[in-house]
Amino acid sequence: MKTLTRRTFLKVSGLGAALLGVGRLPSFAAEARRRVVVIGGGWGGATAAKYVRLTDPSIEVTLLEPSKQFISCPFSNLVLAGVESLKNLTMNYNGLRKHGVKIRHEAAAAIEPDKKRVRIGKDSLEYDRLVVSPGIDFQWEQVEGLAQAKDTVLHAWKAGPQTVQLAKQLQSLPDGGVVVMTVPPVAYRCPPGPYERASMIAWYLQAKKPKSKLIVLDANKDIVSKTGLFKAVFKDYANLDYRPSQKVEKIDVGAKEVTTEPGDKVKYDVINLIPPQRAGAIAVDADLVGGDKRWCEVDHVTYESVKQKNIHVIGDATIGLPVPKSGNVANAMGKICATAVVSLLNGKEPPVIAPGNTCYSWVNDKEAIAVVNAYKIENGKVVQIEQKLTPGKSVAVAQNSLAWRASIWNDVLG
């Protein structure tokens, strides 16, 4: 009997591979090496990168995120009031590396959908499926005088250095000084966030600067989220002056004054101007946004862009689903999108799963309120099953929020 030599084996197995229709062995290797690229390492992107690897470790995942640190926006309003430190909200990406996610701390310069690749400086990265989780960018041009003053007029709407700077400005405010914060028109990141911030700043002023006051200029007609609960909370703060339908149109840094749409002029000592928002620039540049030029419409089951094939968009950059732009929703979208991407790469039908939303807002140094939303999929669209609010503020809800953050941070990064 003829023995099987290495030479014969190579010859025959090469033929075997050819018969299988996978051609030469190197091309089989290329086919097995399926590539997913994720743009953005926030709540959505980091989760998606991790869960693609968890679901199918044979898929190569590269995450593009310029920052080496993940800083949680949830809980950053507490830093402004001095009841939390930014250090406790700052994590790294080592957990994702343990799952085999390749991380490049670089910004994606452009997406080339026709070539299925992402440009990074002079380099480029090819993908089979791309997940875009770019978060939000600000529309500076919507407020006259803001573009020139954007380094000193703080938004603190992306947790990080601006959070610390705004906290310092509040600490330096003389007792009797006026703080003005502005709420952008919907849609924007974290619907209850501005009202949590207003509560926490009002609590801080009440405790530390009793002669000071906070004026909230809201572009919207009423409190956007947890309306009844926040109205009850605002009654605790005699120093909080809430003014609806006051869209800020102009800022004059020299005069320390903002002008609103009805023409009111409001003076400030400290300003926190949260600008109008749209999807992160890369999504706009890659033509992933809809007619409004602001947000990205997606399939409600796979999160694939309705405009570009093989590109999925998740998190705050999306629109059309009846869900808030929250960290919890971005995390849910990351997991659902990951299973969809893996299914599609394996030629399977993606599972039909809806997101959920659990959202806590702190209203003083010990208590919080919450809203919870459950969803289902009906005729291919996300539909709300139920929304439930806490009866009021409580210490127990605040404790639940700490359990939530321990769990979800681990779900995103651990």
Place this chain on the structure above:
Amino acid sequence: MRKSLLMSLVVTSFVLMLAAFNAEAGPLDSAGAQKSLVCSACHGFAGNAPGNTVPILAGINAAYFKKAIKDYTEGKRTSPEMEPYSKYVMQFGVDEIASYFAAQKKQPAKVKIDPKAVSRVATLATQCTSCHGPKGDGDDNRITPALRGQPVGFLQA
């Protein structure tokens, strides 16, 4: 002839190898795992919640899980968090989700326990142990949940 036999053997092994490669079951391959994806935001991966006030679902008695979900949907048990999510679970498949969590290995809560407090309440806890077992392991026959290893904050709430 021999060559063709050899070739078919190699081809067969190659096909089997490919099949094995594709069929390798991942931790999220079951329907229950996929339907419970959103749960991990609060209850941790595979139901091992790291937080102090959220119960660990890994290893939970499936019948007890289903009873708890039913009670939340009917308002017999209240929780702003679980009332909406219980309807989500019913919508997507309580049986598969219950089976998934029941099959997961429980990692006890990492909360430090005061041994003196344990000895102080050991006699008081007899009221609990009559249903939840001498070590708090629960009783599957009576659909009584295990309390052992659950986070202190959850047991207090």
